Amino acid sequence: MANIGHLINGKTVVESSTRRQSIFNPATGEISGEVSLASKNTVEEAIAAAEVAFPAWRNTAVGKRAAVMFRFKELLEKNAPLICELIGAEHGKIAHDAEGELKRGIENVEYACGIAELLKGEHSKNAGPGIDCWSEFQPLGVVAGITPFNFPAMVPLWMYPMAIACGNSFILKPSERDPSSTLFIAELLHEAGLPHGVMNVVNGDKEAVDTLLTDKRVSAISFVGSTAIAEYIYTTATANGKRCQALGGAKNHAIVMPDADVDNAVNQLLGAAFGSSGERCMALSVAVAVGDKVADELIEKMQLAMKPLKVGAATDNNNDFGPLITREHQQKVVGYINSCESDGANVVVDGRNPAVPGHEDGFFVGATLIDHVKASMVSYQEEIFGPVLQVIRVANMDKAMQLINDHEYGNGTCIFTRDGEAARYFSDNIKVGMVGINVPLPVPVSYHSFGGWKRSLFGDLFAYGPDAVRFYTRRKTITQRWPSSGVREGVSFAFPS
Numbered sequence: 001m002a003n004i005g006h007l008i009n010g011k012t013v014v015e016s017s018t019r020r021q022s023i024f025n026p027a028t029g030e031i032s033g034e035v036s037l038a039s040k041n042t043v044e045e046a047i048a049a050a051e052v053a054f055p056a057w058r059n060t061a062v063g064k065r066a067a068v069m070f071r072f073k074e075l076l077e078k079n080a081p082l083i084c085e086l087i088g089a090e091h092g093k094i095a096h097d098a099e100g101e102l103k104r105g106i107e108n109v110e111y112a113c114g115i116a117e118l119l120k121g122e123h124s125k126n127a128g129p130g131i132d133c134w135s136e137f138q139p140l141g142v143v144a145g146i147t148p149f150n151f152p153a154m155v156p157l158w159m160y161p162m163a164i165a166c167g168n169s170f171i172l173k174p175s176e177r178d179p180s181s182t183l184f185i186a187e188l189l190h191e192a193g194l195p196h197g198v199m200n201v202v203n204g205d206k207e208a209v210d211t212l213l214t215d216k217r218v219s220a221i222s223f224v225g226s227t228a229i230a231e232y233i234y235t236t237a238t239a240n241g242k243r244c245q246a247l248g249g250a251k252n253h254a255i256v257m258p259d260a261d262v263d264n265a266v267n268q269l270l271g272a273a274f275g276s277s278g279e280r281c282m283a284l285s286v287a288v289a290v291g292d293k294v295a296d297e298l299i300e301k302m303q304l305a306m307k308p309l310k311v312g313a314a315t316d317n318n319n320d321f322g323p324l325i326t327r328e329h330q331q332k333v334v335g336y337i338n339s340c341e342s343d344g345a346n347v348v349v350d351g352r353n354p355a356v357p358g359h360e361d362g363f364f365v366g367a368t369l370i371d372h373v374k375a376s377m378v379s380y381q382e383e384i385f386g387p388v389l390q391v392i393r394v395a396n397m398d399k400a401m402q403l404i405n406d407h408e409y410g411n412g413t414c415i416f417t418r419d420g421e422a423a424r425y426f427s428d429n430i431k432v433g434m435v436g437i438n439v440p441l442p443v444p445v446s447y448h449s450f451g452g453w454k455r456s457l458f459g460d461l462f463a464y465g466p467d468a469v470r471f472y473t474r475r476k477t478i479t480q481r482w483p484s485s486g487v488r489e490g491v492s493f494a495f496p497s
Contacts, residue, residue: 002033004179006042006203007186009049010196015042021176021205026092026323027313029361035176038204043171043211046200050142050169051217053197058139058167062116065165069113071192072161076106079188083181087152088314090178092322092363095314097276098153105157107446108464115165118469128496131481137473139167140219140243144212146233148225149175149325150279152182158450159222160199162468164189168219169198173212177325179203213237220471222463223247224281226383227409227455234458245459245471247451249383250411253286254440255400255426258294260416264438266301268416272440273389274309274367277321281456282412282434282441285384286373287391288400295393299348299371302389306349309367311387312356323363324386330363333386337368340379340390346371351387375403383409397422405431410453414440433457 004023005014015036023033038046057065076083084098093101123134145159152174160170174182186201202208212218213236220243223233227248237244254272256265272284289295312319324330334352341347351366365386373380373390380390394400404413414436415426423437433452436442444450444465451462461467483489 002180004033004035004183004203006036006038006046007183007199007201008042008046009053009200010190013042013045015039023090023177023179024326025089026325027315027359027362029327029363032089033180035179035203037176038202038208040207040211043202043204043208044215046171046202047142047212047215047217049197050171050200053195054139054141054169057164057169057195057198060167062119062167065167066113066115068189068193069109069115069161069165072189072194073106073109073113075188075192076102076109076185079184083153083185086181086184087178088322090180091149091152091325092314093276094319094322095317097321098314101151101154104443104446105154108157109161111446111465112161112165115162118466119166119473127479128481130483131479133477133479135475135477137166137469138476140472140474141168142171142218143168143220143222143472144171144173144218145222146173146209146212146225147175147182149177150276150281152178153185155224156182156185158224158464158468162464163222163472164194164198166469166472168472170200171212171218172199172201173204173208174201176203176205209233210236213242214240216240218242220244221246222471224463230458231455243471245451245461245463246457247281247463248456248458249409250281250283250452250456251286251380251383251407251409252282252284252412253288253400253404253407254284254413255288255290255397255404255415255417256294256298257397257415257417257419257422258291259418260294261418262294262297262301265416266298266305268438268440269302269389270305270309274321274387277311277324277365278387279325279385280441282443283385284414284440285388285390286380287389288403289391289393290397290400291395292393295371295391299369299391302369303349306367306369311351311354311364311366313359313362321367321387323359324365325363327363329385330365333365333384333388336379336382336384336386337370337388340370340373340377343374343377343379345373345377345379345390375406381407397426401426401430408455411456412436412442412452414438414442433462
């Protein structure tokens with residue numbers, strides 16, 4: 001049975017403490033290993049290692065920092081099959097889904113490879129008489145990331161490649177539920193030539209998180225997870241003088257207009273709602289049908305399209321999606337379906353008791369479709385984070401948009417339509433951070449930035465892309481003049497102009 005520790009100063013550290021947590025194979029329900037939960041002292045050891053490593057790494061030529069990222073990218077591609085296997089064993093994600101996750105993570109490493117260009121500042125010669133002015137972007141120091149279980153490869157790769165390429169040292173606190181792939185990927189950085197101490201990984205719980213949030217040596221915190229925790233992370237980090245970006249939960253809507261290509265919308269909704277068992281912050285969990293006619297057509301075609309969907313173990317690549325992460329979360333998702341039904345909605349396709357031969361003890365919920373959902377229902381107001389698609393019927397586009405704009409979350413949304421005017425109006429006026437036009441999962445590519453509005457994001461800067469350069473650096477502006485030799489200048493008390 002695997003015994004997972006930490007990566008500190010280039011070495012694997014396994015604490016002798018009895019503070020450990022079981023790791024499960026969610027397809028079987030069996031314990032596959034244990035992870036050591038870092039104590040405050042262990043986290044402080046990682047911070048100290050990062051602090052010692054920072055000065056030399058900060059002053060390493062930017063081209064050499066980029067070269068590490070180029071080698072890291074090659075190692076990720078070379079080891080992709082093993083990484084996907086590790087993800088599947090602990091998260092339950094099917095191989096084709098894990099491959100997609102890893103590819104999107106590698107795209108962020110590719111973006112970090114261009115750091116020499118991205119760190120260029122501005123320069124103005126003769127801004128005044130013989131005066132030059134320029135800005136540069138300097139690293140913050142020791143920075144940290146706290147990442148969720150649902151993307152153990154991709155989300156950490158949103159953070160530390162850019163942070164490290166900018167010249168910072170980094171401490172990662174990944175999810176303790178599926179740590180193996182995250183830890184293995186971090187070890188590849190050392191194989192790529194990263195000096196010890198620049199990248200450290202501590203597995204842990206609230207004790208580890210609170211240590212990172214309160215230690216004065218940590219300059220910035222990046223977080224992805226639930227909204228309640230995101231708000232706690234943000235308020236605690238900023239109260240302790242840290243820069244913070246905390247990405248929270250979501251309730252992503254897709255408006256299906258009367259003129260939409262419903263067949264295309266159905267195909268897109270299948271993957272967007274049920275892919276990765278709906279355990280995505282960008283999962284489309286609500287279809288807003290404009291008019292009963294399109295709603296009836298959507299329900300009819302979704303029912304037919306959902307019949308062949310296969311839920312099962314990660315070991316079978318023919319499965320469409322896998323189990324949920326824990327038994328507790330499986331029961332929570334089933335509870336949302338129960339409450340929706342109790343509140344008067346119609347469970348059209350019921351995934352509460354899926355048959356998965358040979359994996360009867362796995363944490364499975366099948367694809368579920370629920371019609372006649374109301375905005376007052378708890379299952380609509382809260383993030384389900386499971387393979388459940390709810391359908392709400394509205395009379396017109398304005399009511400559909402009001403429904404989305406009134407929700408506390410504003411992460412992602414999309415509209416299915418053939419009407420360019422409607423699409424333009426929607427994208428311009430919807431209060432959501434990431435918008436798709438006939439694109440159900442509008443996750444930005446690596447050279448744009450990812451983030452939501454309202455209670456889906458705490459902080460001013462999005463994740464990865466151009467915002468990452470700004471988040472992981474501090475601007476410094478320098479004004480310079482060299483007076484002519486032997487020339488005595490007079491005193492001036494006026495403000496310089």
